[in-house]
Amino acid sequence: MIISPSxxxxxxxxxxxxxxxxxxxxxxxxxxxxxxxxxxxxxxxGPTIISKLRRASDIIxxxxxxIEHPEVYAQRFIEAGADYLxxxxxxxxxxxxxxxxxxxxxxxxxxxxxxxxxxxxxxDYFEFIDxxxxxxIEPGGEGKSMEVETPKKIAMAKELRxxxxxxxxxxxxxxxxxxxxxxxxxxxxxxLVAGSYIFNSNDPKLAVKGLxxx
Ligand code: DX5
Ligand code: ZN
Numbered sequence: 001m002i003i004s005p006s007x008x009x010x011x012x013x014x015x016x017x018x019x020x021x022x023x024x025x026x027x028x029x030x031x032x033x034x035x036x037x038x039x040x041x042x043x044x045x046g047p048t049i050i051s052k053l054r055r056a057s058d059i060i061x062x063x064x065x066x067i068e069h070p071e072v073y074a075q076r077f078i079e080a081g082a083d084y085l086x087x088x089x090x091x092x093x094x095x096x097x098x099x100x101x102x103x104x105x106x107x108x109x110x111x112x113x114x115x116x117x118x119x120x121x122x123x124d125y126f127e128f129i130d131x132x133x134x135x136x137i138e139p140g141g142e143g144k145s146m147e148v149e150t151p152k153k154i155a156m157a158k159e160l161r162x163x164x165x166x167x168x169x170x171x172x173x174x175x176x177x178x179x180x181x182x183x184x185x186x187x188x189x190x191x192l193v194a195g196s197y198i199f200n201s202n203d204p205k206l207a208v209k210g211l212x213x214x
Pocket of ligand 2: 031032
């Protein structure tokens with residue numbers, strides 16, 4: 001199980017310390033949410049902040065682009081230090097050009113789907129992705145409850161992955177806590193993204209360790 005704490009829920013005055021804390025607890029990824037005020041109503045990090053964080057930590061940057069026209073910005077997030085670059089299936093008809101840019105730069109490529117988006121429109125790309133991000137909540141939010149259908153969707157993704165004999169990570173984002181995380185783990189999730197459950201807890205280290213040992 002890979003744990004990817006979501007920086008959005010961390011305290012911006014102490015990013016460096018908080019990243020070190022979750023890394024010491026065993027988190028392998030850091031989830032970084034990029035929001036543009038169009039695809040989602042909120043705004044968050046841009047490439048400048050990410051490149052500064054890159055200097056502070058060598059943890060794997062799991063960058064989740066919740067932006068329109070990801071093809072225009074992909075290169076900038078790669079240069080900023082993304083290790084995984086995930087774009088939303090709803091924002092693009094054909095991700096081939098971004099897949100190429102990622103491959104040329106040795107960056108892993110991911111596709112994300114909103115809770116109401118099924119896999120039919122992205123099946124053709126399953127053999128080219130490194131990560132499938134299944135949203136448990138509407139993108140843009142945090143601290144919300146996970147949609148109950150999410151574990152079923154994870155199990156479906158796992159089946160499809162087997163059928164196509166390909167090998168991407170299945171990640172789940174939104175509403176992950178020790179209970180929903182266990183359901184997702186049992187359904188076949190490889191990566192748990194968790195924001196408020198980790199950073200709003202009294203002991204983020206313990207929260208990460210709890211998720212690692214589900
Ligand atoms: C949702 C973001 C998430 C968010 C999750 O818009 O993509 O990564 O930080 O927050 P929690 O874990 O609190 O649902
Ligand atoms: Zn996210």
